[in-house]
Amino acid sequence: MDFLAAYDAIPDDDVPQRVGLLRKAMVAEKASLFAQLRAERPVFSTPVGVFVTRHPDVLEVLSAPETFTVGVFGPALEDVLGAPFVLARDNADLHWRERGYGQLILGPEDAPRVRELTASIADSLLDEALARGTDTFDLIQDYSRLAAARISVAYLGFTGIDEDTLHNCTRRMQWAFAVNPDRNPEIHAAGVAAGRELHDRVAEVITGRRAASGDGPDDVLGRMLRTRLPAEYGFDDERVNANLVGYLTGSQQNITQCVATAVKELTVRPEVLAEAERAAGNGDPALFDSYVWEALRFHPFVPVTPRLCVRDHTLAAGTERQTVIPAKSVVLACFASAMFDGQVVDAPAEFRPGRPPAHNLVLGYGAHDCLGKYSASVIVPELVRRVLLRPGVRPLPGGERAMDYAGTPFPQHYPVSSGRPAGNAT
Numbered sequence: 001m002d003f004l005a006a007y008d009a010i011p012d013d014d015v016p017q018r019v020g021l022l023r024k025a026m027v028a029e030k031a032s033l034f035a036q037l038r039a040e041r042p043v044f045s046t047p048v049g050v051f052v053t054r055h056p057d058v059l060e061v062l063s064a065p066e067t068f069t070v071g072v073f074g075p076a077l078e079d080v081l082g083a084p085f086v087l088a089r090d091n092a093d094l095h096w097r098e099r100g101y102g103q104l105i106l107g108p109e110d111a112p113r114v115r116e117l118t119a120s121i122a123d124s125l126l127d128e129a130l131a132r133g134t135d136t137f138d139l140i141q142d143y144s145r146l147a148a149a150r151i152s153v154a155y156l157g158f159t160g161i162d163e164d165t166l167h168n169c170t171r172r173m174q175w176a177f178a179v180n181p182d183r184n185p186e187i188h189a190a191g192v193a194a195g196r197e198l199h200d201r202v203a204e205v206i207t208g209r210r211a212a213s214g215d216g217p218d219d220v221l222g223r224m225l226r227t228r229l230p231a232e233y234g235f236d237d238e239r240v241n242a243n244l245v246g247y248l249t250g251s252q253q254n255i256t257q258c259v260a261t262a263v264k265e266l267t268v269r270p271e272v273l274a275e276a277e278r279a280a281g282n283g284d285p286a287l288f289d290s291y292v293w294e295a296l297r298f299h300p301f302v303p304v305t306p307r308l309c310v311r312d313h314t315l316a317a318g319t320e321r322q323t324v325i326p327a328k329s330v331v332l333a334c335f336a337s338a339m340f341d342g343q344v345v346d347a348p349a350e351f352r353p354g355r356p357p358a359h360n361l362v363l364g365y366g367a368h369d370c371l372g373k374y375s376a377s378v379i380v381p382e383l384v385r386r387v388l389l390r391p392g393v394r395p396l397p398g399g400e401r402a403m404d405y406a407g408t409p410f411p412q413h414y415p416v417s418s419g420r421p422a423g424n425a426t
């Protein structure tokens, strides 16, 4: 469909129709919409915001946090968390320090043990699913969401909090701050209530740990509770609580979805799947991981991130597409488009593991790029690898794309065959 012709045919002042068409295209034909925008209208001003679709322009927006702030979703995120948080603030306003704190707490040295933990949680969940003896199981409900939650219990420190609470609360929270463009008050209220519920559960965990003697568990919460910062920084137990819940909110739905979409993107390309299966068993995690990150380029968890332009800015200055973005505009930095910009990314439609890091924006870019990237970069690939090591556990033939969102913004069901009985992992 020629999206721009259809869009331009709608009168300027018929905002609901234009927005309706745009939203439909974003759901049903995002890739072709972005391809057309990159070619014909790379900086596209609409009633819902200015779509920025070329790779250098997305990087320009995300490299200027003083001009393009997180003000679009920051206030909703802080309502949901009930406290300041790194992804809700900008450099001059607390982000700098929160970011430093997160880097201290979520360090790269955790990656090897998080990979081991992930592998063992993954294997036991797959064993449980296969032991049921059914022909199929649900890769999301029976595997990836439970794995993400169990990793958060053991690594982040949500001790004693059940998987359903961790998963369902973060789903409501993320829906409220990240996928509620019309500010639906019910969705917002549900997110705030979920944030409160998690806050109260974590407060009990913190009280218990403060009352116990010794250093406590060696997890992220334990590290936060042992960290002493000057009082004027304000990192009391309430801020520890909000940060921990914030980290969970940044990881639970993301991991759950990425595992399913990476399996999908590999499976719809049988030759790539065969290569990935070989890499899964060859003991070279870096090679295997590169298949998973390339798969996610085709279906990123965050396809678009919004920013609030707080002062007039000339984007792509000196190029043909130079555009003045006026203050108060919402700017939509389209990761999913930038990663397919053929003027930067070589043969973007081809599946090529090991592309240059700057061509893969799945974990974000710039001032707010993913603080959990060291753990995310082992958790997601290892969860996918453990699936591929079970030869019979694959999406159903013909159902490789059959991911069911069940009326929510995140995929809920993805049936896979059970294949061989339990105990075949290597």
Ligand code: HEM
Pocket: 086, 087, 088, 099, 102, 106, 246, 247, 248, 250, 251, 254, 255, 258, 301, 302, 305, 306, 361, 362, 363, 364, 365, 367, 368, 369, 370, 371, 372, 373, 375, 376, 380
């Ligand atoms: C599948 C895994 C993950 C994906 C795909 C992912 C993706 C992202 C993306 C795209 C951003 C940038 C958002 C923006 O610019 O608007 C981001 C930021 C962030 N992520 Fe992740 N993430 C993942 C896992 C994690 C994990 C495991 C944690 C924590 C343990 C985490 C914590 C955060 C935080 C705190 C930020 C905000 C950083 C800042 O504002 O400076 N993420 N993530």
